[in-house]
Amino acid sequence: MLETIKRHPKLKWALIIVTSLIALFFLFFGSIYFGMWGKIPSTKELTELKQNKATQVLASNGDLIGKFYIFDRQPIDFEQLPPYLIEALIATEDVRFYEHDGIDNRSLLRVFFKSILLQDDSAGGGSTITLQLAKNIYGRRDFGMFGIVINKMQEAVIAKRLENIYSKDEIIQLYFNTVPFSDNTYGIESASLKFFNKHTSELRLEEAAVLVGMLKASHYYNPRIFPERSRLRRDVVLMQMAKYGYLTETEAEESKMQPLVLDYKSYSNNKGVAPYFREQIRKDVSKILDTLKNKDGQKYNIYRDGLIVHTTLNYDMQILAEEAMIEHMSELQEEHEKSYGNYAPWVRNKDILNDAIKRSERYQNLQKEGLSEKEILKKLEETRPTELFQYDGMETKNVSTIDSISHYLKFLNSGLLAVNPENGAVQAWVGGVDFRFFKYDHVAQSKRQVGSTFKPFVYTAAIENGMDPCSYFSVREVTYDDGWTPSNSSSEGDDPNMNYNLKTALSRSMNTIAVKVLMETGIGNVINQARRMGIESDLPQVPSIALGTASLNLEELTSAYTSFVNNGHYSKPYYITKIEDGNGNKLAEFKPQISATKAFSENTRKIMLNMMQATVNEGTATRLRYKYGLQNDIAGKTGTTQDNKDGWFVGITPELVCVTWVGSDDHRIGFRNTAIGQGANSALPVFAKLMQKMNSDSQFNEITNARFQALPSDLAVMMECPPEERDNFFERLFSGKKDKRSNDKNNEDEKGKKKKKGFFKRIFGSKDDN
Incomplete structure (x- = not known):
């Protein structure tokens, strides 16, 4: 054999080449096998696939909220x-x-x-x-x-x-x-x-x-x-x-x-506690892990690396918040459907229903198959057993795709975010009524017009810019340059000759006065004030901004309101405190994000808190007292948007800021009337029920028993003025027609400025002038 190879050089070289290739292959394979191209999991590590190597998400007290693991969810x-x-x-x-x-x-x-x-x-x-x-x-x-x-x-x-x-x-x-x-x-x-x-x-x-x-x-x-x-x-x-x-x-x-x-x-x-919150955690942690590498230089994997994510969530408050929302929303949904009766827009308004049908995945898939609209609709009318969401339990009905779309159009949805105002730590996060059927998170994803919950920004800017809280403004309607005439929800019963101070106007959420305060303060000043309080979204430079035509989400609105109970500093909501590996080694840590500068003076803060407490004690949120029996120290603000599309409530206690929203996912479907759709009826009860439940649980005493500081004597004296003041005879006689807002600075009609004292008061004085 060797002699044959010697006599044939080509055979010799062929053998050398083949042997070299085989040797190179084994060397190459060996370099891979022994980890020169990256570590290969050992038999022991592969065996642990069956063991619990899930990423754990923990509440603030260490309770397990959920897991992310290799088998998907x-x-x-x-x-x-x-x-x-x-x-x-x-x-x-x-x-x-x-x-x-x-x-x-x-x-x-x-x-x-x-x-x-x-x-x-x-x-x-x-x-x-x-x-x-x-x-x-x-x-x-x-x-x-x-x-x-x-x-x-x-x-x-x-x-x-x-x-x-x-x-x-x-x-x-x-x-x-x-x-x-x-x-x-x-x-x-x-x-x-x-x-x-x-x-x-x-x-x-x-x-x-x-x-x-x-x-x-x-x-x-x-x-x-x-x-x-x-x-x-x-x-x-x-x-x-x-x-x-x-x-x-x-x-x-x-x-x-x-x-x-x-x-x-x-x-x-996905079931269990805080599903919307867990989904947000999954998204955020996945992004964070993209920036981290383990000791082998590889990125961590949220589904297999057995990480521990520590959050700020209060496990027990979260459960109570979810219960409060479902209890109220089930009642409100029934009231909502009953109010429309046979004239429900999700059935009778063909434009809304047809649009929803055409936006459905099923419709779009059939359209891509080349079917005509008539053929598509015929298929969508075919019935099949389908599990449908209901508050009193899931039910399976033989319905068509169109029936299913109409079924889900009727449902109101809701969002709730509760934070510790001192540091923005999220205590409860409810993104919707049921994560299994409604994936859209109304805390992190939704932006809606905020209605009258924007008014405190207007009044804060006014007081911060020197307006006296005892300034009086007429409730009379004014038409502005763009032809817009804001009115109050109770405008039919308003006395056009009545004037109200800022505290009363805010607590009763008077639209006409809010716009007048805005115009006197200056739209630019109000927007700048909102910015200092942490509002980053676009704010339209129009008079209607006073009534909340800007669209914000719950996180942004909640953050801004924390400044009222955090010494003027707003706290951004945060919810991940740290991420550890399975051995407890810290991989990442996160601190509260609190604004470095004050958004307003301490006097402004105390005055505004006092005014928003009046909203609860004598204004639009009084049902917290008379209906729900809450005796806690609470400040707040209700909000309702045009055509009753959105209901809002901001509840403020010394240790908790909670914002709730209720509305339809389709902006075109509002509440049938203000009685049902106003924030005091649609959104406030979620907060009220949560506070009731917390009051019954002693573990929340630190929050529920907290008290606001009383107004200092000098500010108390400043705000000692009658809530309302009626025009005297000559002022009523010469007030003229309905006020008209003009850019002409010399216009003699009322321009929305604070009301001066009447003629006889200016000449003869009054008891208040002593």
């Missing part, structure tokens, strides 16, 4: 996987799954030679279910031109170890619980619920084939975006099942004849 057992789902996966992804030990050597060699020798990155193949599981769990990194080879070899090592640890059935279960689908969906259960609105165990054969078909390229075969591609891919899966004996040819053909019908819904089974 909706893991299922192997027994819940239909046999044909497993068969579809094996037939299309790994036909020799039950024969190999994690690596299909034939396919792997093909990929190796195609990828290295032919530089064919799209060669594909060779990826067994176990290899894909390794990729699902640990992801891939960029190693340049040899990245695909390095990643696949790392996955091969992991796959071999997984096969040694887990049974085939356990690997299938792990795979289906971790595999990514499109639309930011992970796990078969989440995908089944999102695309077909049913549990995995309920999937029909053709539906299972659609989901398995997506695994080849989840976006490209997304049935919501590309239904025809998805249908063709589904048919390929069905034929693969027939090819390998899982289906007969007849069964495959019959399934291929079935139309691809989605019941798309961004829906998950």
